[in-house]
Amino acid sequence: MTKSIIITAGGKGLRMGSEIPKQFLTIGEQPILMATITQFYRFDPSMTIVIVLPKTHLEYWDSLVEKHQFEIDHQVVKGGETRFHSIQNGLEVVHSDLVGVHDGVRPFVSRKVIENTFKVAATSGAAIPVISLKDSIRKVSGLNSQAVNREDYQLVQTPQCFKTTIIKAAYANGYQASFTDDASVVEAAGHSIQLVEGNDENVKITTPNDLKMANWFLNQ
Numbered sequence: 001m002t003k004s005i006i007i008t009a010g011g012k013g014l015r016m017g018s019e020i021p022k023q024f025l026t027i028g029e030q031p032i033l034m035a036t037i038t039q040f041y042r043f044d045p046s047m048t049i050v051i052v053l054p055k056t057h058l059e060y061w062d063s064l065v066e067k068h069q070f071e072i073d074h075q076v077v078k079g080g081e082t083r084f085h086s087i088q089n090g091l092e093v094v095h096s097d098l099v100g101v102h103d104g105v106r107p108f109v110s111r112k113v114i115e116n117t118f119k120v121a122a123t124s125g126a127a128i129p130v131i132s133l134k135d136s137i138r139k140v141s142g143l144n145s146q147a148v149n150r151e152d153y154q155l156v157q158t159p160q161c162f163k164t165t166i167i168k169a170a171y172a173n174g175y176q177a178s179f180t181d182d183a184s185v186v187e188a189a190g191h192s193i194q195l196v197e198g199n200d201e202n203v204k205i206t207t208p209n210d211l212k213m214a215n216w217f218l219n220q
């Protein structure tokens with residue numbers, strides 16, 4: 001089955017608070033987004049790679065590609081108002097049997113997680129990586145809180161992988177503010193989601209502290 005990956009990097013990175021959106025900040029020697037693209041290319045060089053960028057930073061990306069002599073082939077699509085709208089734009093150029101959606105700021109996804117998530121999606125239609133919680137959690141209501149069973153919950157990562165017909169039909173149903181990821185869009189369209197084991201290192205670089213940890217991790 002043919003595969004594509006949409007690497008979504010159309011956000012502003014407000015929680016990072018940096019001058020340029022976080023996907024363009026450097027870890028190790030290259031921008032985070034290039035490190036992420038490289039993980040998918042290494043997994044399967046024949047996979048179609050689509051990246052979604054902020055409309056305001058298309059030329060900036062071109063300059064980074066030139067500066068870093070980045071040679072991995074990829075198609076660029078303009079981002080939208082929310083993550084949902086960015087992915088909707090990305091899906092328009094996808095024609096493969098399977099498609100994954102991955103956050104551009106998750107450069108530490110493992111090869112095994114990419115492989116397993118696509119494999120399960122090929123049979124079930126929809127698969128996402130998750131990890132168990134290691135901390136205790138509490139449900140908060142107003143000033144009160146109550147301990148809840150952490151075994152009832154899992155943390156959700158990307159790549160979230162689907163048969164292309166399924167995710168395209170789900171995104172065509174339109175935006176709901178409750179959508180936080182692609183699985184919630186596909187689930188709202190009536191499909192069940194299969195869970196596969198994620199990898200602990202596959203963090204979404206969101207805050208300055210995440211960036212420090214990512215650089216520390218790279219130096220190990």
Ligand SMILES: Nc1ccn([C@@H]2O[C@H](COP(=O)(O)OP(=O)(O)OP(=O)(O)O)[C@@H](O)[C@H]2O)c(=O)n1
Pocket residue numbers: 008009010011012013014015016021023052079080081082083084086087103104105204205206
């Ligand atoms: N309109 C948007 C918003 C987000 N994203 C992407 O979705 C991923 C996960 O989103 P998040 O970490 O929340 O990124 P930002 O929206 O950029 O961050 P913030 O919420 O702090 O502004 C990121 O790779 C981000 O670039 C996107 O493609 N288009």
Ligand SMILES: C[C@](O)(CO)[C@H](O)COP(=O)(O)O
Pocket residue numbers: 083103156157158180181182204
């Ligand atoms: C898709 C995601 O990374 C799964 O954990 C997450 O839902 C993105 O959330 P954000 O608020 O757009 O960062």
